[in-house]
Amino acid sequence: MSAPLRRLQQAPRHLLVCEKGHARHERSRHAAHVRDHAYNCRVSVLIPECGVLPQVLKSAVADLGEYYVVRGLSVHQLVAHEFVESFVRKGSCYALAYNTRIDQDNTAALLPTGKLILSVDKDTYEELGLQGRPSRYSGKKPMRYIITIDLTDSSFHPDGKKHKRVLWALKEKKPLEFDFLLAWYNSGAEGSTLMSYFSKNQIQALKPKVTFSTLRDLQCPVLQSNELQGKPEESCSTEELFEWLGAVLNQVNLDNVSSSFLSTYCCPQPNTIVDQAFLCTITGFIIPEKIIQLLEQLCCYFGEPKLAQWLTLTVHGFADSPVSWRENEHGFHKGGENLYNFVIFRNLDYWLQMALGTNDDCPP
Amino acid sequence: MAPPAAAYERRVLVSAAQHCYLRVRLELPDGAARPGAPQLKQLVVAALRELHGEVGAALPVDVLAYEEKSLCAVLRVISGGLVKLWSALTLQGFYQNRRCAFRVLQVGGGLPSITAVLCVCLAPFFPFLPFLVSNDLT
Numbered sequence: 001m002s003a004p005l006r007r008l009q010q011a012p013r014h015l016l017v018c019e020k021g022h023a024r025h026e027r028s029r030h031a032a033h034v035r036d037h038a039y040n041c042r043v044s045v046l047i048p049e050c051g052v053l054p055q056v057l058k059s060a061v062a063d064l065g066e067y068y069v070v071r072g073l074s075v076h077q078l079v080a081h082e083f084v085e086s087f088v089r090k091g092s093c094y095a096l097a098y099n100t101r102i103d104q105d106n107t108a109a110l111l112p113t114g115k116l117i118l119s120v121d122k123d124t125y126e127e128l129g130l131q132g133r134p135s136r137y138s139g140k141k142p143m144r145y146i147i148t149i150d151l152t153d154s155s156f157h158p159d160g161k162k163h164k165r166v167l168w169a170l171k172e173k174k175p176l177e178f179d180f181l182l183a184w185y186n187s188g189a190e191g192s193t194l195m196s197y198f199s200k201n202q203i204q205a206l207k208p209k210v211t212f213s214t215l216r217d218l219q220c221p222v223l224q225s226n227e228l229q230g231k232p233e234e235s236c237s238t239e240e241l242f243e244w245l246g247a248v249l250n251q252v253n254l255d256n257v258s259s260s261f262l263s264t265y266c267c268p269q270p271n272t273i274v275d276q277a278f279l280c281t282i283t284g285f286i287i288p289e290k291i292i293q294l295l296e297q298l299c300c301y302f303g304e305p306k307l308a309q310w311l312t313l314t315v316h317g318f319a320d321s322p323v324s325w326r327e328n329e330h331g332f333h334k335g336g337e338n339l340y341n342f343v344i345f346r347n348l349d350y351w352l353q354m355a356l357g358t359n360d361d362c363p364p
Numbered sequence: 365m366a367p368p369a370a371a372y373e374r375r376v377l378v379s380a381a382q383h384c385y386l387r388v389r390l391e392l393p394d395g396a397a398r399p400g401a402p403q404l405k406q407l408v409v410a411a412l413r414e415l416h417g418e419v420g421a422a423l424p425v426d427v428l429a430y431e432e433k434s435l436c437a438v439l440r441v442i443s444g445g446l447v448k449l450w451s452a453l454t455l456q457g458f459y460q461n462r463r464c465a466f467r468v469l470q471v472g473g474g475l476p477s478i479t480a481v482l483c484v485c486l487a488p489f490f491p492f493l494p495f496l497v498s499n500d501l502t
């Protein structure tokens with residue numbers, strides 16, 4: 001086939017990693033996967049055979065914490081010694097540039113591990129003068145560079161050359177300023193808050209928005225926790241479940257016939273019809289610690305006998321985040337997807353699906 | 365007896381999805397007749413026929429969801445047909461003799477990837493919120 005014809009039939013690469021395990025196994029990595037995915041903008045919980053918010057989730061949903069939006073924050077303020085000592089070293093500090101496009105603009109992000117990630121275009125990189133590496137998805141002529149600065153490194157102290165160079169680059173050589181989404185988790189330790197630290201900037205505290213809805217007469221696929229690939233006539237595969245879940249979240253009609261003009265999509269077989277299903281959606285800048293708490297409470301949901309065989313927890317990451325899992329570089333390409341989905345079964349087996357796009361590495 | 369706990373297993377699927385999904389919005393001038401779901405499907409098929417002929421028009425495209433108020437739709441197409449569909453939508457310029465434009469808002473290989481994020485009310489703080497901009501919580 002000639003090259004133009006081949007290109008006509010190409011679709012962007014889509015990566016789906018499916019894992020299965022048991023939540024109470026000592027070496028289970030479900031919490032590690034959640035912790036490694038730093039920036040989350042939407043969390044959806046779907047519980048079949050449930051009509052109202054379950055008791056176990058009430059406290060988790062009420063205690064989602066706050067996040068902050070700071071307008072016009074200079075990046076050198078995140079590198080300042082006082083900020084590093086007060087927030088980065090004492091707890092987990094998350095910061096993500098807001099309203100920037102990862103494939104066009106400069107972007108900055110601060111990971112809870114203390115690493116500051118700057119994803120900048122070629123001109124900015126040359127003007128900044130800091131050491132970085134070309135983006136993996138930039139092609140033969142690198143047009144995008146990634147600079148990683150470890151703020152908690154022992155050599156990064158105020159008297160050191162490194163610190164002075166970074167501060168000079170970000171303050172005088174090429175000042176970078178963004179609107180940031182900020183969050184801080186410090187497990188109860190006392191100390192100053194982000195609100196008081198950035199009181200001179202335009203900072204506003206916001207709470208994640210929570211909505212509930214009850215779905216009636218929902219067709220749900222039948223799943224067997226041991227069969228990731230599904231068994232014909234007995235259970236559905238993980239890919240079918242993933243598509244079905246997207247259909248539910250997008251309010252797609254699941255009841256079409258193959259001769260229908262509009263849509264031929266229908267719920268995968270075998271399936272059952274449940275009278276009601278509870279859908280809780282949380283949007284905002286949600287930190288992994290809160291998601292782990294939510295996950296633990298969802299595992300406790302099956303502590304008492306329940307009609308539901310399984311429930312799902314879906315977490316979407318930001319499309320324009322410079323990193324996906326850990327420090328893996330994330331690019332937008334045509335979709336910028338980075339999301340994961342847990343299916344928790346009655347016996348606390350779990351399935352985990354992690355979906356990524358073209359300009360992404362395989363998650364750990 | 366309770367079934368044994370699931371053993372750890374990991375499968376990596378690269379471009380294994382049979383379908384691609386698009387979230388599109390149809391832009392029409394004020395006062396133009398708004399299409400219903402069957403009319404939208406007809407418009408999509410006509411666009412494919414216009415650019416790619418009868419073979420293009422036979423491409424299996426599903427209108428999974430459609431909201432007449434906002435003229436937003438979720439389309440599903442087989443992976444090999446994404447380029448044909450996207451190009452046909454881009455070049456479709458007329459609906460019932462009125463100017464129109466398809467805006468492709470999101471594209472993904474999995475249906476959960478194109479879930480529209482609900483709006484977070486940052487409007488009083490940021491007076492200008494472009495629709496579905498990056499990192500934006502809209």
